[in-house]
Amino acid sequence: MRFEASVLLLMLACSKTPEPTPVVRATSTPVNAIPGHESLREDTTHKEGPRLMVAETYMRSYLAIFGGLSPLDSQAALVGAGATRDNNLFDRWADYLAALGMPDYKSDIDRSAQTNALMVAAFERTGIALCDRAVENDLRGSRPVDQRIVFAFEGGPEVASDTAFATRFDIVHRTFLGYPAELAPTTNRTSKFYNLYKQAKANQTAPDAGRFRLTADEAAWAAVCYALIRHPEFHFY
């Protein structure tokens, strides 16, 4: 009896075609279509604070961007030789490692995870030496573009217009910060740097400025280089 009932139930179950279940699909809705969000913009910013790169990365970046020399060779090049020798421009990498944030296990000083005023001063000190030597190497004489280290743009350091500056600045900007200048998140970055360029040029030729080793155009490009190698986007990721 139980068997027949089971067979009957099975037959009934198989004979009935199931009703199709309605499919509920989630539709995409713009944020401002959600009630209460009409005036709110979608927040696409990173939800993590910028972090300081480890100091070894700076050293590697400096060495890679400025010619790929070893630390000792670059040190010798930065100090210079003969007429260009200048201990006030640079002396030894070892003098700046602690300030750049490297750990010193001998003195039990740990790695710096945040910037400080002294570190910023060390960035300036090393940046000036690197940029000044790069300017001297790249922009003096008529060195071909493919032999230049940092200022790998066509032509010399003289800039006749803001358009000419923008073209050259974009190349240097990509070298240091890794993307085109026109995509910079800050406003009018190219024109701000052009103003810096013009100001540095004027400073170099001011009547009371004194005598300097760099020409006005060289000093102007050196200033642009300082600002890029010390830029917040160069330090944080």
Add this chain to the structure above:
Amino acid sequence: MSSSPSRRTFLKLLSGSILASVAPMRAVADTLLSSDEFFVFIHASGGWDVMLFADPRNEAKGIIMPPSTANTTTTGIRRWVNSPLGDGSSSFSMVQPSGSKIVFGPAIGNLADHYDRITLVNGLAMNTVSHPDGTAFSSTGRHLAGGRSPASSIDTVIANELGVEQLLPSISVAFPSYVAGNINARAMPLKVDAIGSVGKVLTRTPNQEPSATRDAVTVLLTDEARELAKQAYYADAYEGLALQYEALRGMLDGNLKDAFTDASLRTKYPMFNYKGTFQGPRCVNLAFALEAMTRNIARCIGLSFAGFDTHASNYDDHAATQQEMFDALAQLIVQLESTKHPTKNSSTLADHTHILVFSDFCRTPQINLRSGRDHYPNNSAIVLSPKFRSNVCFGSTDPEQLLPSATFKAALGMRAPAPPDLLATFIAAFGVDPTPYMRDGEVIKELLT
């Protein structure tokens, strides 16, 4: 600098809003930002023997084997006067200058002459005999957690509360500075291994381009950092960088290079014993502290003296090592007493300078098999501050084991004082609530004026 007023305003607004948001008990954040006080924190690195200066013992009692002619080189220890131990060797006679309520050991050196400025804390319970842990515990009031300090050190705390408007809120020369929690970006200690290395960082060649060009670069970068901060979800790093760019301009404008040059400091302050066998080179750091206070450029200066970790026969020189450090400290006090305060014409620096000296822990009362002393979970500290009751010794250790005694009437009953209590007291002395910084510390009211 033409931008100075707006910078001050900006800093006040920034710091005021941060302080007001994290610490409701601070009623008027603005008043905390202006201070005429200076702070010097000194770490005697390695663990000092308190029986030689702060908690003197000259009798063999219990497990105590006191410093004696059998284990200590007494030549040159000016205050050492033999006191026979009965075994053929001699310990020392107690040192108590006329008028002093504090009894010292002979290694205190010239610092004993300044007993009327000293607040001595003995019998600090350390609960550790590890160098990193003891150092962190002494400077932060917390033990290390997973090798990291969960709290900020005392110099960072004071810089955060009283120093953010100063050009250099905190400079740490091999001092155990730690940063944890919600600390203003400007209060981050500048950690350096030696003062001389700072001078080089601030050197700029006059031959390549004028300083106006470098200054223009820094101004541009300050603007860029500010704009990036406005766009960032977490703006702290960019805001901190903008403030540091401004601080750099101040340092270069003020020609601070000389203040950080070893040679110029030695020339300007010849009274320190730079040729001392054990602490000579470190006296430059005291000269720097003096210069930084005179120029009013720093609020907190953390320094370190070393050479106290004497596990073997080098314990012979422990007394001499201490004496050189305390002599240097005494010289600093003499200079502070004769130097005018940079902003308060009627005061000397001594009236507004607060010094805290501590170590990792102390050394064992027993002499070990290598003729040295090992680590021991007791400690002492010295405070030299007009905010503290002076010519006072607080706390004690038991006579036979040199372990901390329960002398502090804390909220839950009598117990031995510990570093967080001393640090909380130090913070409270300046009207700052220590609770957010010192989880475990209770203010020792008996120590305050």
